[in-house]
Amino acid sequence: xxxxxxxxxxxxxxxxxxxxxxxxxxxxxxxxxxxxxxxxxxxxxxxxxxxxxxxxxxxxxxxxxxxxxxxxxxxxxxxxxxxxxxxxxxxxxxxxxxxxxxxxxxxxxxxxxxxxxxxxxxxxxxxxxxxxxxxxxxxxxxxxxxxxxxxxxxxxxxxxxxxxxxxxxxxxxxxxxxxxxxxxxxxxxxxxxxxxxxxxxxxxxxxxxxxxxxxxxxxxxxxxxxxxxxxxxxxxxxxxxxxxxxxxxxxxxxxxxxxxxxxxxxxxxxxxxxxxxxxxxxxxxxxxxxxxxxxxxxxxxxxxxxxxxxxxxxxxxxxxxxxxxxxxxxxxxxxxxxxxxxxxxxxxxxxxxxxxxxxxxxxxxxxxxxxxxxxxxxxxxxxxxxxxxxxxxxxxxxxxxxxxxxxxxxxxxxxxxxxxxxx
Amino acid sequence: xxxxxxxxxxxxxxxxxxxxxxxxxxxxxxxxxxxxxxxxxxxxxxxxxxxxxxxxxxxxxxxxxxxxxxxxxxxxxxxxxxxxxxxxxxxxxxxxxxxxxxxxxxxxxxxxxxxxxx
Numbered sequence: 314x315x316x317x318x319x320x321x322x323x324x325x326x327x328x329x330x331x332x333x334x335x336x337x338x339x340x341x342x343x344x345x346x347x348x349x350x351x352x353x354x355x356x357x358x359x360x361x362x363x364x365x366x367x368x369x370x371x372x373x374x375x376x377x378x379x380x381x382x383x384x385x386x387x388x389x390x391x392x393x394x395x396x397x398x399x400x401x402x403x404x405x406x407x408x409x410x411x412x413x414x415x416x417x418x419x420x421x422x423x424x425x426x427x428x429x430x431x432x433x434x435x436x437x438x439x440x441x442x443x444x445x446x447x448x449x450x451x452x453x454x455x456x457x458x459x460x461x462x463x464x465x466x467x468x469x470x471x472x473x474x475x476x477x478x479x480x481x482x483x484x485x486x487x488x489x490x491x492x493x494x495x496x497x498x499x500x501x502x503x504x505x506x507x508x509x510x511x512x513x514x515x516x517x518x519x520x521x522x523x524x525x526x527x528x529x530x531x532x533x534x535x536x537x538x539x540x541x542x543x544x545x546x547x548x549x550x551x552x553x554x555x556x557x558x559x560x561x562x563x564x565x566x567x568x569x570x571x572x573x574x575x576x577x578x579x580x581x582x583x584x585x586x587x588x589x590x591x592x593x594x595x596x597x598x599x600x601x602x603x604x605x606x607x608x609x610x611x612x613x614x615x616x617x618x619x620x621x622x623x624x625x626x627x628x629x630x631x632x633x634x635x636x637x638x639x640x641x642x643x644x645x646x647x648x649x650x651x652x653x654x655x656x657x658x659x660x661x662x663x664x665x666x667x668x669x670x671x672x673x674x675x676x677x678x679x680x681x682x683x684x685x686x687x688x689x690x691x692x693x694x695x696x697x698x699x700x701x702x703x704x705x706x707x708x709x710x711x712x713x714x715x716x717x718x719x720x721x722x723x724x725x726x727x728x729x730x731x732x733x734x735x736x
Numbered sequence: 737x738x739x740x741x742x743x744x745x746x747x748x749x750x751x752x753x754x755x756x757x758x759x760x761x762x763x764x765x766x767x768x769x770x771x772x773x774x775x776x777x778x779x780x781x782x783x784x785x786x787x788x789x790x791x792x793x794x795x796x797x798x799x800x801x802x803x804x805x806x807x808x809x810x811x812x813x814x815x816x817x818x819x820x821x822x823x824x825x826x827x828x829x830x831x832x833x834x835x836x837x838x839x840x841x842x843x844x845x846x847x848x849x850x851x852x853x854x
Contacts (some may be wrong), residue, residue: 328760330756331755331756331760359752362751362759365759366784369784370782370784459755
C-alpha cells in the first residue's frame with residue numbers, strides 16, 4: 314500500500330491561506346491605494362484560486378509563500394499596466410512606473426509584512442467609518458474571513474455584512490484615506506484598540522454551532538494587538554498591553570465556559586481546572602507591563618478584574634470587595650449604565666443581593682437600561698438567589714422578550730426553567 | 737480496466753465564493769485524493785480548465801462562434817480515470833472530497849472502446 318502522507322514533504326501551516334490573504338491584500342493596497350482595496354481583495358482571491366489549481370495537481374511547492382507573492386505581483390502589475398484603475402490614482406503624486414518598479418522590488422520579509430498590516434489596520438479603523446464597517450473590513454481584509462464566515466459568526470446575513478463592507482470601502486475612497494501610520498496616532502490607536510476589543514467580544518460569546526470560528530475571532534483580535542506591540546509605534550503601549558492582558562485572561566476561560574448543548578456556563582459553575590494556565594500567565598505578564606505606565610485606563614481596570622477571577626481558587630473565595638472597588642474606579646472613567654449593571658454583580662457578592670437589587674431598581678428609574686435584556690437577566694438572577702420566585706420569572710420573561718438572538722434566548726429559557734414549577 | 741472521463745461541472749468561477757480557509761482545505765483534501773489515485777495508477781490525468789475559451793460550430797457553410805449555453809454552467813475540470821466498471825468508477829467519484837463544498841457536479845462517462853483505436 315502506498316502511504317501518500319510520507320511522500321508529501323510540503324504541507325501548509327494551519328490557517329496559511331487566511332493569514333497570507335490579509336498580508337497580501339495589505340501589500341497590494343499599499344501600491345494600488347486604499348480606493349482600490351476591492352481590486353486588491355479580488356487579486357488575492359484569484360491568486361489563491363490559482364494556487365488551488367496548481368497545488369492540487371502538482372503538490373504544494375517548497376516555498377508556498379513565495380509562489381503566492383510572485384503570482385499576486387504579476388497579476389497586480391498587469392492591472393497597473395491595463396490602466397483599469399488609473400482614475401483612482403490621482404491622489405498620489407508618484408507615477409505608476411514608480412509604483413510598478415517599487416512593487417517589482419518588493420520582498421516579503423516579516424518586517425515589511427507587519428508594517429503593511431499595521432498600516433492596513435489604521436485604514437480599516439479610520440474614524441470616518443462606522444464601527445460595524447470597521448469590524449467587517451478588519452475581518453475581511455486583515456483576517457481573511459469570507460463574507461459568509463463573518464455573517465455566520467455574527468448571527469447576521471450575507472447581505473448585511475456585504476453592505477457594511479461596501480459602505481466601508483466607499484468611505485475609504487471618498488475620504489481619500491492614506492495608507493500610512495497616521496500622524497494623530499494617540500487618538501487613532503484608541504479607536505483601533507476599541508475596534509479590536511469589539512471584535513474580541515463578538516468572538517467571546519459562547520455558541521456550540523460555530524464555536525470554532527468564534528474562537529478564531531478571539532485569536533485574531535489577540536494577533537492584531539501583538540502586531541501593534543511589535544511595531545515601531547511607541548504611543549499608548551500601556552493601553553495595548555492592558556487590552557492584550559484583558560483578552561488573554563478572558564480567553565483563558567473560553568473552553569471552560571462551554572457547556573454541552575453549546576450554551577454558556579456561568580463562572581460560578583465552571584471547572585477551574587479547565588482554565589488555561591498559560592494564557593493566565595501571559596495575561597498577568599501583560600498586566601504588569603501595562604501597570605508600569607502608572608496610568609489608569611478602562612482596559613487596565615477590566616483586565617485587573619479579570620485577573621482577580623483568574624487567580625481565585627474558587628468562586629466563593631473571589632476577592633469581591635477588590636472587584637467592587639475596581640468597578641467604582643471604572644465608573645469614574647466610564648459612567649455608563651452597562652458598567653453600573655456589571656458593578657451590581659460584584660456589589661451583590663460583596664455586600665448582599667438586596668443592596669444590589671436596590672441599586673438596579675434605582676438604575677432602571679434614571680436610565681434606559683431597562684431596554685437591555687441583560688438588565689432583566691441580571692435582576693432575575695438576584696431575585697432567584699433571594700428565592701423571590703415570581704419576580705425572577707417575571708424578569709427572565711422580560712429578558713427573553715428583549716433578547717436579540719436565538720443563542721441568548723435559549724440560555725435565558727434554560728434559566729427560566731429553574732424557577733417554573735414542574736407540572 | 738476500463739477508462740472513464742469524469743467531467744467536473746460547476747457554475748462559473750466556483751472558487752470565487754470559497755473563503756481562504758475553504759480553499760486551503762480544498763487543496764489539502766482534493767490534492768491528496770488526486771495524489772492517492774495517481775499513485776495507485778488509477779488516475780491517468782486530472783486537470784482544471786480555464787474559465788475562458790471558445791465554442792465553435794458549423795453553420796451555413798462556415799465555422800462560427802457559439803451557440804453558447806443559456807445557463808452559467810461550465811466544465812471546470814476533468815479526471816481521466818481507470819476502473820473495473822461503471823459502478824467502481826462511481827464509487828471512486830463519490831469519495832472526491834470536493835463534494836463537501838456543495839458547488840460541484842461530476843459527470844461520470846465511460847470512454848467508448850473502439851477496436852483498433854484504444
